Amino acid sequence: MSLVVVLTGFSFLLGLVIGSFLNVVICRYNTGETLWGRSRCFTCGRELSFKELFPLLSFLIQKGKCRNCLSKISWQYPIVEFLTALLFALSFLKISSGVDISMVTRPSFWAALFSAWAFIAILIVIAVYDYRHKIIPDFLVVLAIFLGLLGAWLSLERSGFANQMIFALHGLLLAGPTLALPLAGLWFISYGRWLGLGDAKLAYALGVFLGLSRGIVAFLLSFWIGAIIGLILIILGRFQYLWFRKFSLKSELPFAPFLIAGALLSWLLPANWLSWLIFF
Ligand SMILES: [Zn+2]
Structure with a gap:
């Protein structure tokens, strides 16, 4: 087996484990519970055994x-675990495909990969937390800005202190504000009814990580994804399908998951695909 296949598999398995941990973070954040206690069933309160803690498989x-009590476990758990695993594997492929494969023996390769994984992990927490609670906690978004800056700094796309410094300043002073200001404007004129100020801060973090051109692509993609999913939910809601019933034109969709989906697509997709996507 080639090295790339083995390491992609390793990235996927590590992503499953980290995804399982992110579920714990999402559920316990701001509840006063520590992150280290054994997980319990939310309905009967029984502590989960070792066998029940395997990501996805359990x-x-x-x-x-x-x-124990046969109550349903939230779909959030397997979805977050699988998404984290998939994104970890895809980011390994993205970062390793841009460089010579002998780079995997260098610390700089792993620094780039781990910082990208850390940024992806915080984005997943923010997306799911916003979906559940319709709010983005300040602490999480400040952490995202820090990890976005770190990821941009350690990226293999820019080598040398001068280049890293220029990109960091570009992100902090130009790309971040360019993405955040329109959302902050919408927040201001709608008195916070259309979206939250947290969305603007999140857009800043995405700009710092992606830079201006990829950041703008991320923005366009997130509006497309939001429009398409919104339309699907409204149509399904019209026909009273299952739980889609709860969606209508009036229901507010959280914006962060769309921003984050757009950002991850814009980061992962090859540049020549992106020009096509924007064209349409
Ligand atoms: Zn139970």
Whole structure:
């Protein structure tokens, strides 16, 4: 097996484990619970055994139910685990495809990869937290700005202190504000009804990580994704399908998951694909 296949598989498995941890962070953030205690069933309160803690597998084997009280386990768990694993594997492929494969023996390669993984992890926490609570906690978004800056600094696309410094300043002073200001403007004129100020701060973090051109692509993609998903939900809601019933034109969709989906696509997709996407 080639090295790339092995390391992609490793990235995927590590992503499953980290995704499982991110679920704990999402559920316990701001609840006063520590991150280190054993997980329990939310319904019957029984502590989960070792067998029930395997990412993705436990959910599939137990068919999404608690082994003790048979209450349903939230789909959030397997979805977050799988998404984290997929994004970890894809970011390994992205970063390794841009350089010679012998780079995987260098610390700079792993620094670039780990900083990208850390930024992706905080974005996943923010997306799901915003979906659940319709708010982005300040602490998480400040952490995202810091990790975005770190990821941009350690990226292999820019080598040398001068280049790193120029890109960091570009992100902090130009790309970040350019993405954040329109959202802050919408927040201001709508008195916070259309979106939250947290969305503007998140856009700043994305700008710092992506830079201006990829940042603008991310912005356009997130509006497209939001429009398409919004339309699908409205149509399904019209026909009263299942739980889609709860969506209508009036329901407010959280904006952060769309911004984050757009940013990750813009970062992961090859540049020549992106020009096509914008064209349409
Ligand atoms: Zn239970």
